[in-house]
Amino acid sequence: MANFSKSDLEFILKQIFIAEAHAAGASLIDLLPNGQVPFGLRTVDGSYNNLVAGQSEFGAADNAFLRLLDASYRASYAGT
Incomplete structure (x- = not known):
């Protein structure tokens, strides 16, 4: 069973408040230090x-994950 201290629960509640404000339309940049x-x-x-700034979609779903270098693959092993 997990044990939580009062400070743990207060921290979690603060995170929920930030998420709710963001879901309501506030900018995360404005909500965070x-x-x-x-x-x-x-x-x-x-x-x-x-x-x-300008990278909020980096790593998000349905976005291209662009290569910075050309692909380099090793030769396959026999039997695999």
């Missing part, structure tokens, strides 16, 4: 996982 903190609950599709 900076884009590097792990506060709030992110969206299921992965949008807003990256809070750097």
